[in-house]
Amino acid sequence: MALDPDKKTEVVLLACGSFNPITNMHLRLFELAKDYLHETGKYKVIKGIISPVGDAYKKKGLISADHRVTMAKLATNNSDWVEVDDWESSQSEWLETVKLLCGSDVLESFGIPNLWKLEDITEIMQDYGLVCISRAGNSTQKFIYESDILWKYKNNIHLVEEWITNDISSTKIRRALRRGQSIRYLVPDVVRAYIEKNDLYSAESEDRNAGVILAPLQKNATGSKN
Numbered sequence: 001m002a003l004d005p006d007k008k009t010e011v012v013l014l015a016c017g018s019f020n021p022i023t024n025m026h027l028r029l030f031e032l033a034k035d036y037l038h039e040t041g042k043y044k045v046i047k048g049i050i051s052p053v054g055d056a057y058k059k060k061g062l063i064s065a066d067h068r069v070t071m072a073k074l075a076t077n078n079s080d081w082v083e084v085d086d087w088e089s090s091q092s093e094w095l096e097t098v099k100l101l102c103g104s105d106v107l108e109s110f111g112i113p114n115l116w117k118l119e120d121i122t123e124i125m126q127d128y129g130l131v132c133i134s135r136a137g138n139s140t141q142k143f144i145y146e147s148d149i150l151w152k153y154k155n156n157i158h159l160v161e162e163w164i165t166n167d168i169s170s171t172k173i174r175r176a177l178r179r180g181q182s183i184r185y186l187v188p189d190v191v192r193a194y195i196e197k198n199d200l201y202s203a204e205s206e207d208r209n210a211g212v213i214l215a216p217l218q219k220n221a222t223g224s225k226n
C-alpha cells in the first residue's frame with residue numbers, strides 16, 4: 001500500500017530533567033517544540049510528557065522526587081496535552097534516558113566525557129531523534145558540527161531557535177529563593193505557593209548531595225550552570 005504523503009507522523013515529546021523546581025521555561029519548551037514541529041507540516045504532536053529524574057541521580061541541591069513531581073503535576077494541571085509521568089522518579093536506581101526533548105545544554109552535555117553512554121546517545125539519535133531548544137548563550141549548531149556522532153545523525157536533530165529568549169533556569173529560581181527574592185511570573189503561581197507552603201529551598205537544601213560524584217558517570221556533581 002502506498003504511503004499517504006499527507007499523513008503526518010505522530011510525535012510524543014518526552015522531557016527529562018531534575019525539574020527542581022519546574023519553571024515557566026520548562027513549560028514553554030513544549031509549546032516551542034510543538035509549534036516548530038507543526039510548522040514543518042510533517043508532524044502532529046499528540047502528547048508531551050515530563051519525567052522528573054529520581055532521587056538516585058544525586059545532583060547537588062536535588063530535593064525529593066515527591067515534591068518535584070507534585071510541583072510538575074500542579075504546573076501541568078490545566079494543560080490539555082502535557083502531563084507528568086512519575087515512573088522514572090519513583091525508581092530506586094538512576095536510569096539512563098532514551099528519546100528526548102531538551103535544551104541545548106543537555107545536547108552539549110553529550111560531549112562531556114563519561115557522562116552519557118555512547119550506546120544511549122546512539123539509540124536516542126538513531127531510533128527516536130531529538131528536539132532541542134536553544135538556550136541563551138549556547139552555540140548549538142557549532143557543537144553539532146564539531147561532534148562526530150551528532151553530525152552523523154544531524155538529520156534526526158530538530159534545532160529550535162528560541163527567538164523570544166528567556167534564560168530562566170531552576171538554578172536561578174533556587175538562588176532567588178535563598179536570597180529572599182520574588183519568583184513570581186517565573187514559575188506557575190501554584191508552584192510558587194507550594195514552594196512557600198513547604199519551605200522547599202534553602203541553603204541547607206542546596207547542600208544536599210554536595211560532593212557526591214554521579215556514579216557511574218564521574219560527573220562533577222556541582223550541577224549549576226548559571
Ligand SMILES: Nc1ncnc2c1ncn2[C@@H]1O[C@H](COP(=O)(O)OP(=O)(O)OP(=O)(O)O)[C@@H](O)[C@H]1O
Pocket residue numbers: 015016017018019020025026029101102103104105106133134135136166167168169170171172223224225
Ligand atoms: N531557559 C531554557 N531554555 C531552553 N531549555 C531549557 C531552559 N530551562 C531548562 N531547559 C531545559 O529543560 C530540561 C530540564 O531541565 P532541568 O530540570 O535541568 O532544568 P534547568 O532549569 O536546566 O535546571 P538547573 O538550573 O538546576 O540545571 C533540560 O532539557 C534543559 O536544557
Ligand SMILES: NC(=O)c1ccc[n+]([C@@H]2O[C@H](COP(=O)(O)O)[C@@H](O)[C@H]2O)c1
Pocket residue numbers: 016017018019052053057059095096097098106115116117120
Ligand atoms: N546516559 C544517560 O542516559 C544520561 C546521562 C546524563 C544525564 N541524563 C539525564 O539528563 C537529565 C539532566 O538533568 P539536569 O540537567 O537537571 O542534570 C536527567 O534527566 C538525567 O537523567 C541521562
